[in-house]
Amino acid sequence: MRSKVIAGNWKMNKDLGESEKLIKDLKMSLNFDLGGTRVIICPPYPSLALAAKLLEGTSIELGAQNMYTENEGAFTGEVSPKMLKAAGCKYVILGHSERRQYFAESNEFINTKARKALSSGLIPIICVGETLEEREKNITDQIVSVQVKACLKEIAAADIERVIVAYEPVWAIGTGKNATPQQAQDVHRLIRKLVSQLYSIQVADRVIIQYGGSVKPDNSADLLHQPDIDGALVGGACLKADSFAGIIRAAASSGKK
Numbered sequence: 596m597r598s599k600v601i602a603g604n605w606k607m608n609k610d611l612g613e614s615e616k617l618i619k620d621l622k623m624s625l626n627f628d629l630g631g632t633r634v635i636i637c638p639p640y641p642s643l644a645l646a647a648k649l650l651e652g653t654s655i656e657l658g659a660q661n662m663y664t665e666n667e668g669a670f671t672g673e674v675s676p677k678m679l680k681a682a683g684c685k686y687v688i689l690g691h692s693e694r695r696q697y698f699a700e701s702n703e704f705i706n707t708k709a710r711k712a713l714s715s716g717l718i719p720i721i722c723v724g725e726t727l728e729e730r731e732k733n734i735t736d737q738i739v740s741v742q743v744k745a746c747l748k749e750i751a752a753a754d755i756e757r758v759i760v761a762y763e764p765v766w767a768i769g770t771g772k773n774a775t776p777q778q779a780q781d782v783h784r785l786i787r788k789l790v791s792q793l794y795s796i797q798v799a800d801r802v803i804i805q806y807g808g809s810v811k812p813d814n815s816a817d818l819l820h821q822p823d824i825d826g827a828l829v830g831g832a833c834l835k836a837d838s839f840a841g842i843i844r845a846a847a848s849s850g851k852k
């Protein structure tokens with residue numbers, strides 16, 4: 596039985612005051628039964644400690660958008676898993692396509708970060724997904740397989756069930772063009788199959804696989820009804836409390852599997 600997991604990736608949006616407002620608005624908007632749906636927000640680093648405080652006593656959980664592989668030291672500009680834990684984070688997004696594209700993050704580096712996150716007690720949300728060019732060349736499965744295998748490399752069987760995989764086709768991120776439910780389901784099924792080959796069918800059955808890329812209140816129900824889509828990683832639509840709440844409502848009413 597996999598519960599739905601909806602995570603909001605705020606990206607580089609919302610200063611401290613704006614973060615406070617959005618969190619307060621979100622708390623007011625989530626005035627319905629979540630039906631077991633897990634809700635996570637991932638604000639920028641400077642807002643994390645404040646967010647943790649504002650989320651106390653709520654069922655909304657906290658995540659960060661990135662981290663480095665060491666706990667401390669001379670790594671100017673970086674933030675460690677230890678710092679994220681101390682700030683109140685339970686999750687960390689790793690390998691987002693914007694990190695891959697603008698900061699040249701490789702699968703190997705993302706894998707090192709994922710293993711460090713797990714050994715630090717953080718749950719990594721590992722992002723994979725093909726570009727438009729790769730989809731048009733019909734090599735989506737190949738690209739996603741390489742990413743999944745490399746990003747999960749040497750993650751122990753005992754840890755894998757804590758990992759969340761987010762399938763985010765790059766061409767659907769921030770473009771308003773979401774994958775059709777069937778296109779997304781096909782890749783989610785592939786990812787679950789890969790996890791079953793790398794670990795076991797039982798493990799694959801429990802791993803959460805989110806879809807991300809232009810998820811909005813009006814397309815979320817169809818996506819979330821797909822058998823292998825266990826939630827959403829939401830960018831643009833999580834910056835407004837009512838639209839993020841609309842997606843969470845769709846997840847809550849899609850029920851548990």
Ligand code: PGA
Nearest residue numbers: 768769808809829830831
């Ligand atoms: P989007 O972003 O919802 O704005 O497409 C999703 C993401 O990048 O995680």
